[in-house]
Structure formats: structure tokens, C-alpha cells
Amino acid sequence: MSRIVGIDFGTSNSSVAFHDGKSAQIIEMADGSRLLPSIIAFDQDNDVLVGAPAAAVGKLAPLKCFRHIKRLMGTVFNRVENVNSQVVEGDDGFVALKGPDKTYRPQQFGAVLFATLLDAAEAQYDERPDGVVVGVPAGFKDPQRAAIREAAEIAGIAPDRIWLMAEPVLAAIMYAQGRKKFSTIAVYDWGGGTFDFTLLRCKEGKLEVIGTRGNATLGGKDVDEILVRHCVRFWKEKTGADLGLHSLTMARIREHAEGTKIDLTGNPRSAVRVDYVSTDGGDGIQHMNVPITREEFEGMARSTVEETFIPCRELMAEYAVTPAMLDEVILVGGMTRMPLVHQMVEKEFGKKPSSRVSVTEAVALGAATYAAVAIERRGGEDFLLKDKATHTLAVETLGDIPFVVIKRGEALPAERVVQLTTSKDNAAVVGFHLLEGDSDKASRNSLLVRDYPEVSPGAAGDPTEEYRVRREVDSSIHVTHLGSGRVVYSSKGAEPA
Numbered sequence: 001m002s003r004i005v006g007i008d009f010g011t012s013n014s015s016v017a018f019h020d021g022k023s024a025q026i027i028e029m030a031d032g033s034r035l036l037p038s039i040i041a042f043d044q045d046n047d048v049l050v051g052a053p054a055a056a057v058g059k060l061a062p063l064k065c066f067r068h069i070k071r072l073m074g075t076v077f078n079r080v081e082n083v084n085s086q087v088v089e090g091d092d093g094f095v096a097l098k099g100p101d102k103t104y105r106p107q108q109f110g111a112v113l114f115a116t117l118l119d120a121a122e123a124q125y126d127e128r129p130d131g132v133v134v135g136v137p138a139g140f141k142d143p144q145r146a147a148i149r150e151a152a153e154i155a156g157i158a159p160d161r162i163w164l165m166a167e168p169v170l171a172a173i174m175y176a177q178g179r180k181k182f183s184t185i186a187v188y189d190w191g192g193g194t195f196d197f198t199l200l201r202c203k204e205g206k207l208e209v210i211g212t213r214g215n216a217t218l219g220g221k222d223v224d225e226i227l228v229r230h231c232v233r234f235w236k237e238k239t240g241a242d243l244g245l246h247s248l249t250m251a252r253i254r255e256h257a258e259g260t261k262i263d264l265t266g267n268p269r270s271a272v273r274v275d276y277v278s279t280d281g282g283d284g285i286q287h288m289n290v291p292i293t294r295e296e297f298e299g300m301a302r303s304t305v306e307e308t309f310i311p312c313r314e315l316m317a318e319y320a321v322t323p324a325m326l327d328e329v330i331l332v333g334g335m336t337r338m339p340l341v342h343q344m345v346e347k348e349f350g351k352k353p354s355s356r357v358s359v360t361e362a363v364a365l366g367a368a369t370y371a372a373v374a375i376e377r378r379g380g381e382d383f384l385l386k387d388k389a390t391h392t393l394a395v396e397t398l399g400d401i402p403f404v405v406i407k408r409g410e411a412l413p414a415e416r417v418v419q420l421t422t423s424k425d426n427a428a429v430v431g432f433h434l435l436e437g438d439s440d441k442a443s444r445n446s447l448l449v450r451d452y453p454e455v456s457p458g459a460a461g462d463p464t465e466e467y468r469v470r471r472e473v474d475s476s477i478h479v480t481h482l483g484s485g486r487v488v489y490s491s492k493g494a495e496p497a
């Protein structure tokens with residue numbers, strides 16, 4: 001029997017769920033926990049550890065421990081942003097991770113996380129899942145999505161048994177369960193690495209995305225950094241030592257900062273405690289203990305929380321949706337547990353956010369439900385999803401100008417034929433550059449496809465080669481060169497259906 005599980009492949013935590021035809025259930029890990037910390041580490045023999053044992057290594061040997069892997073997957077190396085000493089430039093120009101023995105692609109670590117989730121499902125059902133529905137941030141671009149697919153493939157799942165779905169849509173499926181009336185809802189999803197805001201209309205069996213915006217580089221880890229910077233300032237004032245120069249100490253503080261942030265959710269005061277920290281860059285050593293109250297922390301974090309409202313306001317304005325028109329605001333993601341986030345969301349939208357869906361389990365449960373009702377067509381009525389493109393696809397033209405092919409906000413699936421023209425008399429080749437992104441400067445968008453077909457001689461401006469560009473409802477992109485029928489690009493790595 002085929003078995004498709006739902007997976008929340010998170011920046012901080014991952015989980016897996018299965019829908020048995022009646023309801024979706026989270027599958028427990030071997031140690032009984034419902035979440036797998038998305039952490040990989042190496043032990044003394046350089047064997048790979050996953051989840052909680054990997055987190056324990058992080059406290060002692062942070063440079064042998066790898067966190068927030070999802071946020072690095074499918075991203076181009078950038079000297080300014082990738083300041084962590086574990087992050088290096090791979091041969092392909094993408095981010096790579098420096099392990100104790102060799103360099104790894106983030107997808108390889110992602111695959112270990114996928115395999116651990118599949119192991120848990122196999123232990124529960126005596127059968128290994130052969131398909132996965134995986135939640136991805138709505139704002140992820142194609143290379144990031146391709147990297148997540150690749151991780152699932154390395155873990156043994158066939159390409160045509162991997163479905164990537166926007167995380168807020170999956171959370172909304174859980175909200176819509178059992179609802180008979182259409183409601184307009186907003187999903188405010190703030191996890192460890194990304195922020196997504198999505199407006200939807202939904203009722204049981206039907207979901208229509210109104211629009212989505214987000215910030216793929218704003219997550220709980222950035223809130224942890226606020227505490228890290230606070231510790232660095234505190235230490236500088238106390239001892240004069242500049243910890244910014246000590247990458248190992250910085251990594252150790254980072255390991256503790258998240259715990260302090262979570263502690264402040266339940267307690268009015270806490271402290272970041274790190275043993276054996278250098279005081280002067282030389283021999284001086286002291287234990288670091290940086291006390292902090294919730295109020296102080298909230299003062300520091302307020303502007304970061306405020307940043308999440310920028311995409312929310314833009315999207316609401318674009319679709320003329322006012323807070324009063326929302327039936328419900330759904331909170332998803334661990335960061336929404338922070339009391340300040342809760343309060344500021346309530347104030348922003350003028351209503352108490354809903355607690356009908358579990359903030360950390362909704363994505364995996366929604367993915368499992370999608371697998372059952374939309375893919376395997378069991379467990380209830382028909383399922384209909386209307387989604388929209390989250391990024392524009394365009395072809396680069398002269399003068400750094402993108403010529404729009406499929407626009408952000410267009411209903412999916414969408415398909416266009418693009419005809420190129422030559423720029424010079426008797427040109428021997430023409431260039432086809434397909435871009436993904438919403439900037440009006442071609443060079444600021446990501447280059448997805450490059451193709452240089454030969455053309456017969458003609459005058460400048462003559463129409464030449466044609467390409468068909470198609471974006472499916474799951475956001476996958478397929479490009480075909482029409483003259484030859486050659487598949488130039490497919491997000492799924494295989495011939496499009």
C-alpha cells in the first residue's frame with residue numbers, strides 16, 4: 001500500500017503526521033517527542049547525530065553542530081550575510097557547510113532530517129512512507145524549493161511522490177476542517193527562520209488564496225540575535241572584551257540565547273548564562289551571566305516584531321482587505337508563543353487571534369490531511385485549492401528590464417508562450433534568461449534558467465525562438481523550447497506531465 005505522510009520541515013523543528021482516513025495524527029519520534037529539533041551534529045568519531053542528541057553536542061562543541069539548515073538550503077553564498085564560520089561557499093556558488101571531515105551541501109543534512117522523520121513513520125506503521133507532502137514557506141523561490149525536494153529525494157522518496165505546499169495553506173486546511181461557511185482568514189506564521197502572511201477564503205474542502213507576502217529571512221533566530229548582541233554589549237561594558245572577534249564564543253552564546261528567549265515567555269525574568277568566557281582576549285576567563293527581564297527584552301524586540309507587519313499591511317492594502325473583514329487571524333509558528341507577538345498581533349488586527357489550530361503542529365497535520373483528501377482522495381468530500389503565484393517570472397531584456405511572463409498574484413496554473421527577438425543583425429544565437437522575483441531591475445531578481453539557442457540569420461528585432469513557461473498550482477515551473485520540444489527546465493527535475 002502506498003503511504004503519503006505530511007511533513008513540516010522547519011528551520012528549528014520538524015514533524016511528521018499521517019491521516020488514517022478519519023483524522024490526522026502527529027507521529028512520535030523514537031524518544032516519544034512530537035517534534036524533531038532540526039539539528040545535525042557530529043560526535044567524537046564524526047558520526048552524525050540528529051535532533052535532541054545533536055542539540056546536546058551544540059552546547060559543548062557548537063562548531064560541530066548545525067542549526068537552521070532550511071534557511072541555508074538553495075541560497076547563493078554571500079560574504080556579507082553568511083558570517084557564521086561554519087558557512088562556506090560551495091563549488092556551485094551556493095552555501096555549503098563545513099563539517100569536521102569535509103564540506104556538505106545543506107541538502108545532505110536536510111536529507112538526514114527527512115530520513116529520521118520517515119524512520120519514525122516506519123516504526124509506527126511497519127511500512128516506510130513512499131510519498132511526502134512537505135510544507136514550504138510561501139515566499140521561498142524555486143532554488144530553495146528545489147533544494148527541499150532534493151533533500152527528500154536523497155532520503156529515498158521518488159521525485160513524483162514529493163508535493164511541496166505553502167505552509168500557510170496547510171495550516172489553513174486544519175482551520176477549515178469542519179467549517180461549513182466560507183470565512184476570510186489571515187494566517188500569521190512566524191517560525192524559526194521565516195515569516196509568512198497569507199489571506200485566504202476557506203471552508204471545508206475549499207481553499208482560495210487571496211494573496212501571500214512574507215519575509216524569508218526574518219525568523220525566531222533573528223530575535224535570538226537581539227539577545228546575542230545584548231550579551232556582547234554587556235560583556236564589552238563589564239570586561240572590555242570584544243566577543244564579536246571570537247567566533248566560538250559567539251556560537252556558544254547563540255546556543256544559549258534561544259533558551260533564554262523561550263524562558264522569558266513563561267517567566268518575567270531570566271538570564272543568558274555561558275561558562276568560561278574570555279574577558280580580555282588573552283588569559284582572563286569568567287562565567288558570563290547576563291540578567292534580563294521580559295520587559296527589557298520586549299523593549300529590544302519590539303521593532304523586529306513590528307517588521308512582520310510590513311508585509312501584512314502591504315498585502316491587506318493590495319487586496320483592499322481591512323482588519324474588520326477578517327473572520328479570524330490564525331497564529332502559526334513557535335514565535336507566536338512570545339507574549340509580545342500575541343499582544344502586538346491582537347492590536348494590529350483589532351481582534352484576539354484564534355487558538356483553534358496548534359501553532360507547532362498545524363503544518364504537519366495540514367500536510368497529512370492534504371495527502372489524504374487531495375492526493376489519495378479518501379476521507380471526505382472533494383478538495384479544491386485555488387492558489388496564486390507568489391513571485392513574478394520574467395525574461396531579461398536589454399537595459400536590465402524584466403519582461404513579465406507570469407505575474408505575482410496571477411491565478412495558478414498559468415502558462416505563457418514567450419517569443420524572443422534578436423538584438424543585432426545576423427545574430428547567431430539569442431539568449432533566454434528567465435528570472436524569478438519582483439524587482440523592476442532584472443539584475444536584482446534571481447536567474448533561474450539560461451538558454452542560448454542558435455538562430456538563422458536575420459535582421460535585428462526579428463522574432464525568433466519561442467518558449468513555453470508554465471507554473472503549476474504547486475508553484476513548480478516548467479519551461480519548454482517550442483521549436484525542438486526540449487525541456488529546458490523543470491522544478492521537479494523530471495519531464496513535466
Ligand SMILES: Nc1ncnc2c1ncn2[C@@H]1O[C@H](COP(=O)(O)OP(=O)(O)OP(=O)(O)O)[C@@H](O)[C@H]1O
Binds near residue numbers: 008194359
Ligand atoms: N515558548 C516560546 N516562546 C518564544 N519563542 C518560542 C517558544 N517556543 C518556540 N519558540 C521559537 O519559535 C521558533 C521555532 O518555531 P517553529 O518550530 O514553528 O519554527 P520552524 O517551523 O522550525 O521554522 P520555519 O517555519 O520558519 O521554517 C524558534 O525561534 C523558537 O525559539
Ligand SMILES: [Mg+2]
Binds near residue numbers: 191192333363
Ligand atoms: Mg514552520
